[in-house]
Amino acid sequence: MNNQMKDEIKKFENQIRRRYLLPEAIVIDCKPIGYPFHVLNVDLTYLANRQLHLAEEFVMKCINHELNKHKEIALFLGMDENLIEKVVSELLSKGLITREDFLKLTDLGLNSLEQQTVLAPISETKTFYIDALNGKISEKFYLNRLDSKKNNSALNKIIKKPRKGHIEDIVEYYENIEKLLQNYNSSSRIELIQVNNIEKVYTEWHELLLVLYQRNPEDKEIEYEIFSRGNIQVEYRTTIEQLYAEGKKILDPIFQEIEQDKLSNDNLVERQILTTINNENIKTVEKLSAKIQSLEDPDFLIDSKNKSIKEERKKLKEELDQIKAQSKISEIIHTYEHRDYLFNTFKEAKQRVMIVSPWIRRYVVDQEFLEMLEATLNRKIQVYIFYGIKGSNQKNDPSSIKKLEELSNKYKNLRFQKVKNTHRKILVCDNKFGIVTSFNFLSFRADPNLTYRDELGVIIRDSATIEDLFNSGINLTQDEI
Known part of the structure; x- marks a missing residue:
């Protein structure tokens, strides 16, 4: 953990202690999560510069x-x-x-009537944000506008994502849309005439920080708090907890869209490799790791003479090792860790590197990426880069592909190839480790300054499994030969 992250965690810890009067509270982990907003591009017609209402x-x-x-x-x-x-x-x-x-x-009255603008409707497209948890609409993204105490009525129904071309899905928002249009024209009155069309709808995930903590070092319960821009966001936590307490899985429809981004039929080898890895294994590893980390915190052991702490830590480590051995999971990595692993692979590989990813984009395969790749090739490391999925041309960047092809022609130890149809995302470094993940190594940058997107991967260090993973990548090219 770097010093910046340590300082950040200490800051969260101090805020929790002060807010909840818990002087012994300790933060044991901090993870980014995404808060969902539906973004709508709406074509509408309205009247501006109206000193009088139309009826008046x-x-x-x-x-x-x-x-x-x-x-x-x-x-x-x-x-x-x-x-x-x-x-x-x-x-x-x-x-x-x-x-x-x-x-x-x-x-x-005569003067007001003379000054009233001649009826001249304005038709244009405006962007609106609908909070996917409480249904509130705004003309900008306001992360701190959610107030569950004022919006409890919104919790009585599921906030469905409006559909493109279905204006009936946002009829209930018309009055609020008219008010929001006023924000664009603060000096004049706005009258909404009609909503013509929903031209585009998509879901954005805005980053929050989920902080896990204990009330005191002796407390076995792990609690959580949500932070945004350094402030505790109790409102978000309250809303989420109330929805789930009512049995309303408000995030399920959103996650169903992500579920469509699953492994395609050609990933049979990965499925076989990961038959012993499941979500329960991943959750167990993360939970045990968090507990062990909390027990190893220096503050936790101050003035403690109880040997049971060491015994508990030893027991937890044995349990963790057993789960890792059974599932072949060595570590679990989250969104922002993937690119570091990719670049460290370029630096540290001694024999071979394999990257498989469906798409290639230039903001990922950028100058830094290309320079690190070429430095790896100059060290005589064998590099395999495979990409390609049906219907993917519109998502690929021709200039980046051309640069990789040029490197492939220049270096015999680079095998760059488009395959018929793969949706797998893997990274192999020698026989040291292999990563199987949802993260697109060649098309997703995971920039903390941009919209957050949750990705999860597992690291495998079992040599036989790494070899199977490498061979599965090579087999992708058999149909192309």
């Missing part, structure tokens, strides 16, 4: 043309007489009309 304008025009009885105005406009009465009352309170023997515009 029409009523005033009727009065100016000597239709000065409620019934006459209602009949002419085809509106309910009670509604006309309401509009007239509003105009009277604003001093725009008077009621003597009949309705009449005041000088202020």
Whole structure:
């Protein structure tokens, strides 16, 4: 753990201690998580620069043309007489009309009517964000706007992702959309005429930090808190816990989209390799690792003379080793660790490197990547890079592919090849380790400054399994020969 991360964890620890009056609380881990927002590009039509509401304008025009009885105005406009009465009352309170023997515009009213902009609808596309957990809509991404105490009514239903082209999915948001349009034109009144179309919909994941802690060193329970930009976000935790307590798996529909990004049929070898690895193994390894780390914390052992701590740590390590041996998992890596492993592989490999990934993008296969690859090739390391999945051309960057092809022509120890159809993502470094993951090594950068996306991988250090993994990659090219 680097010094910056240690300082960050210490800061979280101090905040938890102060907020919850837990002077002995200790932070044992910190992980990034994603908070979901549905992003909508909506084509709509509205009126801007309106000093008067449309109904007010029409009523005033009727009065100016000597239709000065409620019934006459209602009949002419085809509106309910009670509604006309309401509009007239509003105009009277604003001093725009008077009621003597009949309705009449005041000088202020005449001036307002003259200044009213001629009806000129504006049609354009605007972007809106819908909080996927509480359903609140905004014109910008506001991570701190969620307040579960004010939005409990939103928890009574599942917030479904609106569908492209289905404006009926956002009818309930029309009033709020009109208010949000006002934020774009603070000096004028906005009237939403209609929503024409939902042109695009996608889900963004904005990064929060999940901090795991104990109330005191003796406490066996691990609790959690959510942080954003250095502040404790109790509202998010409250919302998530309430939803799940009600049995509403609010994130399930979102994760179903991610589930579609599964291994394709050609990954039979990886499936065989990982038959003993499952989610339960991964969770157990992470849980045991967190417990062992907390027991090894120096603060935990201060003034402790109890040998049971060492015994518990020894027992947990034995249990962890057993799970790792059974499942062949050596370590578990998360989103931001993958690129470090990739670059360290380039630096440390002694014999061979293999990368398999479906897509190639230039913001990943960038200058830094190419320079490190060429330095590896100059050390006479054999490098295998395989990519290619059906329908993937639009996701591949031709310039990056060309640069890799040029390196392949220059160095005989680089085998760069497009295969028929693979969705696997693997990294092999000599016989030291192999990584099987959901992370796209050649097309996803995992930049902390961009939208967060959860990825998970397992490291395998069993030499026989590493060899099977390497051979499975080589076998991808058999149909191409």
